[in-house]
Amino acid sequence: MNSFLVFLLVTFILFQRIRNSMSLTGMRLNVPRAVRAGHSVTLGCEYDLEGAPLYSVKWYREYVEFYRYVPKEEPPIRVFPLQGIQVDVSVSNSKNLTLLSVGRDISGQFQCEVSADAPLFHTQLLSAPMTVAVVPVGVPLVLVDKSGLEQGRPLIATCHAPPSHPAGNVTFFVNDEKVPGYTSETTTSTPDQLEERTARLELTGVGGSWEPLRIRCEATLFRLYRANSIEVEVKPDTPQPASVLLLETTSKGNAIFRIKIPQVIWIYVFKLLVKLNLS
Ligand SMILES: *[C@@H]1O[C@H](CO)[C@@H](O)[C@H](O)[C@H]1NC(C)=O
Ligand SMILES: *[C@@H]1O[C@H](CO)[C@@H](O)[C@H](O)[C@H]1NC(C)=O
Numbered sequence: 001m002n003s004f005l006v007f008l009l010v011t012f013i014l015f016q017r018i019r020n021s022m023s024l025t026g027m028r029l030n031v032p033r034a035v036r037a038g039h040s041v042t043l044g045c046e047y048d049l050e051g052a053p054l055y056s057v058k059w060y061r062e063y064v065e066f067y068r069y070v071p072k073e074e075p076p077i078r079v080f081p082l083q084g085i086q087v088d089v090s091v092s093n094s095k096n097l098t099l100l101s102v103g104r105d106i107s108g109q110f111q112c113e114v115s116a117d118a119p120l121f122h123t124q125l126l127s128a129p130m131t132v133a134v135v136p137v138g139v140p141l142v143l144v145d146k147s148g149l150e151q152g153r154p155l156i157a158t159c160h161a162p163p164s165h166p167a168g169n170v171t172f173f174v175n176d177e178k179v180p181g182y183t184s185e186t187t188t189s190t191p192d193q194l195e196e197r198t199a200r201l202e203l204t205g206v207g208g209s210w211e212p213l214r215i216r217c218e219a220t221l222f223r224l225y226r227a228n229s230i231e232v233e234v235k236p237d238t239p240q241p242a243s244v245l246l247l248e249t250t251s252k253g254n255a256i257f258r259i260k261i262p263q264v265i266w267i268y269v270f271k272l273l274v275k276l277n278l279s
Contacts, residue, residue, distance in 0.1 A: 037102060047124070057113070060110070065080055138162040179201060
């Protein structure tokens with residue numbers, strides 16, 4: 001074998017040795033990105049000490065320790081009181097930790113720190129965010145205002161997402177094509193401390209003669225909730241042959257959004273005017 005290759009191989013093996021002796025291999029956090037308020041959740045911390053004895057596993061929320069597992073101690077589990085956190089000790093252990101009836105106030109970064117015992121004493125910490133969410137009830141509502149079209153003003157679609165915590169994400173679809181962004185959004189708080197998001201999409205260049213449009217919106221909250229509004233069909237008052245609609249997007253580098261309508265051979269070019277006037 002080429003001596004340079006041997007050199008590379010030896011260097012690689014040495015490097016791997018050094019790397020392995022400095023960290024725990026395959027450490028992985030299993031923390032859901034979001035969980036429903038009032039439900040229980042199990043957080044996992046996987047690690048491989050490669051034969052070294054475990055010294056401790058510690059869990060923190062925003063760097064404040066609330067759970068410690070030390071196999072040498074009796075009992076091995078210690079829980080430190082932390083507002084809003086209730087550990088189910090009967091099902092928690094060195095790898096998994098179950099929290100009961102989680103409240104919104106515990107949303108934040110969760111950290112797991114694993115330490116090996118003598119002779120290695122390696123320690124590694126990983127962190128992941130978890131949001132305690134209040135999932136919406138109902139579906140979003142889309143409203144379309146075409147009253148300004150005759151005067152050359154845009155067609156306006158507004159999407160009202162049902163109240164949730166935190167505010168959900170809203171996406172518009174025009175003729176089943178996802179619209180990349182929208183013109184503006186507002187978020188208001190409800191009396192029961194939930195957030196309500198309203199997004200507004202202005203389609204310019206609609207006017208004169210145009211084909212009917214189908215507009216709907218989708219609201220999502222992490223992976224916990226996804227719902228579509230009823231689709232609204234918008235037609236010109238006096239239907240005429242198809243023309244080109246313009247919908248301009250500036251948020252994603254002047255992208256032009258093309259829509260193909262199956263029955264028609266025209267390619268519609270939409271341009272979405274995004275003037276982000278977040279209030
Ligand atoms: C931790 O939880 C995972 C997934 O739920 C499970 O596969 C594993 O056996 C659990 N480990 C321990 C030590 O309880
Ligand atoms: C909204 O979408 C962004 C981008 O996909 C995602 O990172 C975020 O978690 C979403 N927020 C909610 C509340 O679903």
